[in-house]
Amino acid sequence: MSRPIVAIIGRPNVGKSTLVNRLTQTQDAIVHDQPGMTRDRTYRSAYWQDREFTVVDTGGLVFDDDTEFLPLIREQALMALAEATAAILVVDGQTGPTGGDEAIASWLRQQKVPILLAVNKCESPTQGLTQAAQFWELGLGNPFPISSIHGSGTGELLDALIENLPASTDNEDSEELRVAIVGRPNVGKSSLLNTFLGQERAIVSPISGTTRDAIDTIVEHNGNTYRLVDTAGIRRKKHVEYGAEFFGINRAFKAIRRADVVLFVIDAVEGVTDQDQKLAGRISDDGRACVIVVNKWDAVEKDSYTILEYEKVMRSRLYFLDWADMIFVSAMTGQRVEKIFKLVDKAAEENRRRVSxxxxxxxxxxxxxxxxxxxxxxxxxxxxxxxxxxxxxxxxxxxxxxxxxxxxxxxxxxxxxxxxxxxxxxxxxxxxxxxxxxxxxxxxxxxxxxxxx
CATH class of the missing domain: 3.30.300.20 (K homology (KH) domain)
Incomplete structure (x- = not known):
C-alpha cells in the first residue's frame, strides 16, 4: 500500500475498534462489550489535515496466555506492526496501568517505529489529565487523554501522529475492483484470501466462526487493483445469537452490497446446502456479479468425468446463479486460484456493460x-x-x-x-x-x- 500505515495496539477491550471508527469516521469496525471481538488485522482509510493514511485494527494482545486464538492474534498484531509507519498503544484510563499494559509497552520500546500513547475512556475533562498521568510510568512519552466514544482529545493525538507520517503517494487514478469473498463457515474463505496474497493475512482455523469482521485487503494483479474483502461465515438466522457472529454476518451482507463482484465459495466435499441456496438468492437479489468458487477440490476423489458431473449437480442446486461462471480450486494447494482473477475481471466488465x-x-x-x-x-x-x-x-x-x-x-x-x-x-x-x-x-x-x- 502506498499510504503510510498506523497500527492500533493494545490489550483486549480497551477500545481499539472504537478509536478506529473515530479516526476513520465510519462504523465499520465491530464494537461490543465482549473482549476479543477483533481477531484479524483490518485496514481502514483515514485522513487528518493534509495527510492520508491507513489505520490497522488488531486483536487484543495477551503475551502470557496461549489458549484458543490468542497466539494467532499476537501473530496478526506483530505483522501489522512490522509494516507500520507508526503505532498507537491504546490503554484504559479508568482501569489504570496493568501488567498487560506494561508487557506490551516493554515490547513496543524495542520496536523501531514511533509509538504514541492514547489513554482511552477519559470522558471527564477534569479527571482526564489525572487518569492519563498514571501512564507516564510506561516509558512511552506523553500520554494523550482521549475519549473514542465522544471524540475528545483525538485531535491532539492526530496532530502528534501526522508529524511521524510522510506525505501520501496514493495513485487516485487507479480504480479498485471490490471483491467480496462470502460463503458458509469453514468453506475456506480466509484460506483463499491468504493464497491470493501469499501470506497469512487472515487467521485460519477449523473452528467455525473464526473470522468475525470484514477484512479489506488491497491486491495488485496484472496491472489491476483489487480490494478483497474476507467475510464472516454466514449461518442460518435461527442459529445466530446476538453478539460477535451477529455483527460479523451483518458486515458480510454489507460487503455483498458494496461489492462489484462476489466470490461465492462452496465446499466441494459437502456440496451445495440449503444455506448455500439462500446465499445464492441473496447475491442475485442484490444484483451483484458473481463467480462460484468450489473450494477443497483436492479432497475429492475424481476421474476425468468428475468435474463435469459435479458442475451439473451444483448448477441444478444453484439455479439462482445459472449465469455465473464456476471454477474448481484448492486454496490449500493453490490449484487454479490464479485463474479466479480473470473470471472476476470478466464478470465486472459484463456487470458494467451498456448496450445501445x-x-x-x-x-x-x-x-x-x-x-x-x-x-x-x-x-x-x-x-x-x-x-x-x-x-x-x-x-x-x-x-x-x-x-x-x-x-x-x-x-x-x-x-x-x-x-x-x-x-x-x-x-x-x-x-x-x-x-x-x-x-x-x-x-x-x-x-x-x-x-x-
Whole structure:
C-alpha cells in the first residue's frame, strides 16, 4: 500500500475498534462489550489535515496466555506492526496501568517505529489529565487523554501522529475492483484470501466462526487493483445469537452490497446446502456479479468425468446463479486460484456493460419472430413496442409493452434467455422491467409538461 500505515495496539477491550471508527469516521469496525471481538488485522482509510493514511485494527494482545486464538492474534498484531509507519498503544484510563499494559509497552520500546500513547475512556475533562498521568510510568512519552466514544482529545493525538507520517503517494487514478469473498463457515474463505496474497493475512482455523469482521485487503494483479474483502461465515438466522457472529454476518451482507463482484465459495466435499441456496438468492437479489468458487477440490476423489458431473449437480442446486461462471480450486494447494482473477475481471466488465437501444430492439424483434408473445382467452395478444437499457450494475432493461399482465413468467424467462444468448452478460444478473401503455402515457405527459416549463 502506498499510504503510510498506523497500527492500533493494545490489550483486549480497551477500545481499539472504537478509536478506529473515530479516526476513520465510519462504523465499520465491530464494537461490543465482549473482549476479543477483533481477531484479524483490518485496514481502514483515514485522513487528518493534509495527510492520508491507513489505520490497522488488531486483536487484543495477551503475551502470557496461549489458549484458543490468542497466539494467532499476537501473530496478526506483530505483522501489522512490522509494516507500520507508526503505532498507537491504546490503554484504559479508568482501569489504570496493568501488567498487560506494561508487557506490551516493554515490547513496543524495542520496536523501531514511533509509538504514541492514547489513554482511552477519559470522558471527564477534569479527571482526564489525572487518569492519563498514571501512564507516564510506561516509558512511552506523553500520554494523550482521549475519549473514542465522544471524540475528545483525538485531535491532539492526530496532530502528534501526522508529524511521524510522510506525505501520501496514493495513485487516485487507479480504480479498485471490490471483491467480496462470502460463503458458509469453514468453506475456506480466509484460506483463499491468504493464497491470493501469499501470506497469512487472515487467521485460519477449523473452528467455525473464526473470522468475525470484514477484512479489506488491497491486491495488485496484472496491472489491476483489487480490494478483497474476507467475510464472516454466514449461518442460518435461527442459529445466530446476538453478539460477535451477529455483527460479523451483518458486515458480510454489507460487503455483498458494496461489492462489484462476489466470490461465492462452496465446499466441494459437502456440496451445495440449503444455506448455500439462500446465499445464492441473496447475491442475485442484490444484483451483484458473481463467480462460484468450489473450494477443497483436492479432497475429492475424481476421474476425468468428475468435474463435469459435479458442475451439473451444483448448477441444478444453484439455479439462482445459472449465469455465473464456476471454477474448481484448492486454496490449500493453490490449484487454479490464479485463474479466479480473470473470471472476476470478466464478470465486472459484463456487470458494467451498456448496450445501445438499437441493438436491444434487434434482439427483441428476433425473439418475437421466433416466439410470439402469449395471447389471452379473449384473443388479446401481448405486444412489445421497444426496449432500452436504463442502467448498469446490474444491467437493467426496460421493455415497453401494451399490458405487462399479458406476459407470464415463462415468456419473461424466454426473453431473458434471448438477451443472454444474443448479448452475453455472463457473470452478472440482468433486470427486465415491464412497463405498460399507461406508464408510457404518464412518462410522455411528464416530459411534455417539463418542455412547456
Amino acid at each position: 437501444t438499437s441493438v436491444i430492439n434487434e434482439v427483441i424483434e428476433e425473439a418475437v419472430r421466433w416466439h410470439s408473445p402469449p395471447t389471452s382467452r379473449q384473443g388479446r395478444q401481448g405486444k412489445i413496442y421497444y426496449g432500452t437499457q436504463v442502467t448498469s450494475s446490474p444491467p437493467t432493461i426496460v421493455l415497453f409493452v401494451n399490458d405487462p399482465k399479458r406476459f407470464g413468467d415463462n415468456y419473461r424467462r424466454y426473453m431473458e434467455s434471448q438477451f443472454r444468448q444474443q448479448l452475453g452478460f455472463a457473470g452478472t444478473p440482468i433486470r427486465l422491467l415491464w412497463r405498460g401503455k399507461a406508464m408510457r402515457e404518464v412518462e410522455r405527459n411528464s416530459a411534455n409538461r417539463a418542455t412547456k416549463v
